[in-house]
Amino acid sequence: MRACTIVDVTGLSYRTLNALLRHLVQKGVREVILKNVLGHRFIGAGLKAEGITIHVEGTPGNDLGAFMDGPTLLVYGNAQDCVANTMDAGEIVIYGDAGDLLGYSMRGGRVFVMGDVGYRVGIHMKAWGSQMPVIVIGGKAYDFLGEYMAGGTIIILGLKGETLRGSFIGTGMHGGTIYIRGEVDKRALAKEVEVMPLKDEDVSLLKKHIYDFCQYFSFDFQKIMKSEFTKLKPKDIRPYARLYSY
Amino acid sequence: MVRRRRRPEFYVIRDYKRCNECRACERLCAYAVHVYDKKTRRLEAEELKCVGCHFCEEHCPQGAIRIERALSTFSEGRWSTYDLFNIYKQAETGRVLLTSTGSNRPYRDYFSHMVLNAAQVTNPSIDPLREPVEIKTFIGKRPTRLLYEREGQTFRLRVSLGPLLEIESPIMFAAMSYGALSLNACKALAMAACEFGTCWNTGEGGLHEELRPYAHRAIVQVASGRFGVNREYLEAGCAIEIKIGQGAKPGIGGHLPGEKVTEEIAATRMIPPSTDALSPAPHHDIYSIEDLKQLIYALKEATDYSKPVGVKIAAVHNVAAIASGIVRAGADFLVIDGLHGGTGAAPTMIRDNMGIPVEIAIAVVDQRLRDEGIREEVSLIASGGFRNSGDVVKAIALGADAVYIGTAALLALGCHLCRSCHLGKCNWGIATQDPQLSKRLNPEEGAQRAYNLLQAWSLEIKEMLGAMGINAIESLKGNREQLRAVGLNEKELKLLGIKHAGEPW
């Protein structure tokens, strides 16, 4: 059977669209192209599958890939809010910008955004064992990046000039790592965060994910890797230990 | 009449198995409660002298002492022990009963009948640990609209914000004079205020030399006795407070018993040593509201309009109208001191029977000033028995800009609320002028403790604001919607301007 299915989702409710997706995946379809997506929410939500690629043409609605476990989503345009909400595994690639709350409580998988993201990206990301979520942003991010982060990796490349526009970066961070290309204005950083020197493992990690990132968007990998990166880590795994009296 | 043996207020229970007769308690107690009996070769206690300050109990190296309040089998109901003992004292002395600290009479505690909202679902709470919650507060007069000229991005403001106090959190230390308190206690509070970024208040004590380094954060008081008031004093402080009244003793003036007027006190206040410093009830140059306006402007002129000049009054029945008059008389801030305000010394009957609770006072003053369109011009400070940050948040929601704490600050320094300040023998070194006793209070340590209190309350205020979904304290001020009452009657709800729990927005 043909492995790629094209669906024009004009006029479909998100329920119908997602039910269709689940049905197709169950039937063994390996590639789906969704055309004329316009604000459809929850695309790929809870979808558990390996080796599936879903192409999204248009503007997907909120919660793209929420609770997703495995598929690859390619978005040809901007995404909205809550991308990769509590995502477990899989890969989301956005050929554009994304909104707020990307990767909230993400537990695995990768999200690559060509352009900018908004506020509260990577809140409470978690990692355990081999589960290691990764977010790579080609443009800039706003306030509260990595808030309450418990694990995982966020990489901000700032390829258009700006990496961070905002404050409270890493507020409440107690695990995980944030890498920013170039220098960072310390005033943007929350008090739970400190700048650490890069080690070899960091460079390998950066190379690995940035290479894949550049493959998707045809960016110049060598040029990007010539830059210096700032590594942000939490100062403490228990940042509020001395706040409460028992 | 047979001389009866009176029942003491406190029992001193000594565990003789633990006591090793080191006699520390005997040396330490300023009230001379503990006495070493050479015949029995052990320590005995003259319990009638004990005021229940717990100093001995907390300092006995053997932990051998227990101070317990004597159970009263005397009387319950309408005639309480308080009434009986008061009468006995008066029958003995024929004098006016004197007491200290705030009233403890069973008037309704309005703060404990108000609960706060929390934001949920339709509105998020803000996470104060990780996100910004601003509690910076400004005290003083301000215009109610901005007038300006502009050229592109250059602005020329055509109004001036009056001189303002900028405090890091809406809590300041209340007026407690050097005289009522020891110099070390004053120093501790002054240091803590400066370090934290808020203000302290000289009270009627004048400004002692050793407190000068902290004067830039001092609100200097001008009371009816004008103790220690000269141009230098006015210049030194960051604001001036005309004390018309205080919550603990509305209608009468400050009271420093002669026992506490040492040479040093006398020098600071410029009065003869050992005399009672009894401030007159009114300022004798203020017999009507226009006189107050005159004094306010006299002070402003004398300081070239460089600092806020405010007025402190006791909360009484007509407080809303009085407040309105005071604002129109030119005050930059207004302090309302409620029924539960503390004091170093006051006649018991006045402390316990005069004035109204601060919760209601703030609510009616705030509403009245808004009705007259003058609320935004001035700052309103609530005072009188604030026990925790919850009380503070509720007061601001009722309409206050900030709050004074007195008793709470002293508790931070070690006070045990034994209510004997007027005796001048405070074992904790706080409310005494005895140099041996006041040495017990280490100003640096005290300052750290007072600072800790400010810090802890401020963090709690941020937590509560965040929980209500508010990230700037301006949005709590007068926000009665964030309050609900539990168990108050219709009239009380109306006066406070709040709804009952269960009533929606």
Add this chain to the structure above:
Amino acid sequence: MVGGVKGFDERRFRISSGCGVVGVIDREGRPFSGELVVSSLCVLSERGNGLGSGFAGYGIYPDLKDCFCFHVMYYGTEVKELLEGYLREHFEMVFFEPIPTKEVKGLGPLPLLWRYFLKCKEDQGSEEEEILRHVMFINRRFRKACVFSSGKNMGVFKGVGEPEAIAEFYRIPDYQGYIWIGHTRFPTNTPGWWGGAHPFNVLDLAVVHNGELSSYGTNRRYLESWGYQCTLLTDTEVIAYLFDLLYRKHKLDLDLVVKVLSPPFWFQIQEAENGEKELLRSLRIIYGGALLNGPFSVIVASSNWIVGLNDRMKLRPLVAAKSGDFLYLASEEAAIRAICPTPEEVWRPGAFEPVIGRVKDGQT
């Protein structure tokens, strides 16, 4: 009983709502059909729950553009007579008629909907103050009537229903305007009363709002001390009044108004340059009671401009886009793409990055 639920007068309670908002302006001032904003809003219907939508259009009454146009909803016929008497007494009634509507299945119970084109009688000082005073009085006093629009050459159309239904009912596509805003509502109660939907109007200001104000209690009492009567108990009303106070009465420029409502944090003000620092500090100290706290994204329109504004922590979504002379604002990008598939520029305004679009050669 007013509206849907027996014994329930929605105006006694402040109902929170989740919502979707849109706004479009042609900065050349060329009118376009309301159909555009309807198409955009329908994409956001997931954000509402069918219990309230509305629109506001500017430039829709070009032939009577010097008259104040009152849109009134009546729940009863006696009150209509009373109110018309009142209007005739206080104004010159140039023209009046029922608001043209179309029958739409599922909408109801319907109020009576009329529009009155009025002029102020003699020169009684400020026309705007007169109109505002009367509208506040009417909305307070006439419980079964509500003036829900009162500006010149503009109008608000709103009710309890889905965006498509309300748009069809009011025949929105028949109107031509150079600024349109729209709203779909998700109230946390069962309103029957059509006046509770957005947009909310004051003179020629129309406001649509997504969010809830935790500062409502403070803002309301602040406004009351300036003489505004909050009759509708909605957050949006407070936002509209604040704009009226700051922009019209206090004559603050728009870019200062937004700095009052959504001011930078103190630590940011500290780092501003001297002149700006003093300005920001003064604004915050003077206008603390006007600070809007809580999550919101708000679109405010007036005869000459449109503003999109976020709260200080950017808790609600807002997307902006430009294409030629058109400026678009919406809660979600999809709503913009529905009516402008390939804009020149798309961006997500941040917390202190309000979007202001003015009509060229307008009076601002």
